[in-house]
Amino acid sequence: MDDDTKARxxxxxxxxxLQTGRRVTQQELLARLVAEAIESKADLVDSFREERVPLADAEREAFHEGMVSSGVTTSEEDIDDVLYG
Incomplete structure (x- = not known):
C-alpha cells in the first residue's frame, strides 16, 4: 500500500x-470497505476500465430523441426467447 493510500x-x-466514538482497526475498516464494494461491484469494476467516454448532454439528448415507444411492454422472458431461442 503506498503512503498516500495509507494516510487516507x-x-x-x-x-x-470522531463521529462514532468507536475505535476501529484498519483491518476492520478494510473488511467493511471490501464488503461494501462487493455489493456495488459493477461501479468498482467500471472504475478500472481503461477508457470512459462520457457523452455530452447534446449527444445524450440526440440518442434519446431517436427512441420511440412501441407501446408494447417487453419482459425479461421475451428478451431471453429472442436471444436464446
Missing part, C-alpha cells in the same frame, strides 16, 4: 472514531 485510510479511521 488513517484519516478515514480517525473520522470514524
Amino acid at each position: 485510510l488513517e484519516r478515514l479511521q480517525a473520522e470514524i472514531r
Whole structure:
C-alpha cells in the first residue's frame, strides 16, 4: 500500500472514531470497505476500465430523441426467447 493510500485510510479511521466514538482497526475498516464494494461491484469494476467516454448532454439528448415507444411492454422472458431461442 503506498503512503498516500495509507494516510487516507488513517484519516478515514480517525473520522470514524470522531463521529462514532468507536475505535476501529484498519483491518476492520478494510473488511467493511471490501464488503461494501462487493455489493456495488459493477461501479468498482467500471472504475478500472481503461477508457470512459462520457457523452455530452447534446449527444445524450440526440440518442434519446431517436427512441420511440412501441407501446408494447417487453419482459425479461421475451428478451431471453429472442436471444436464446
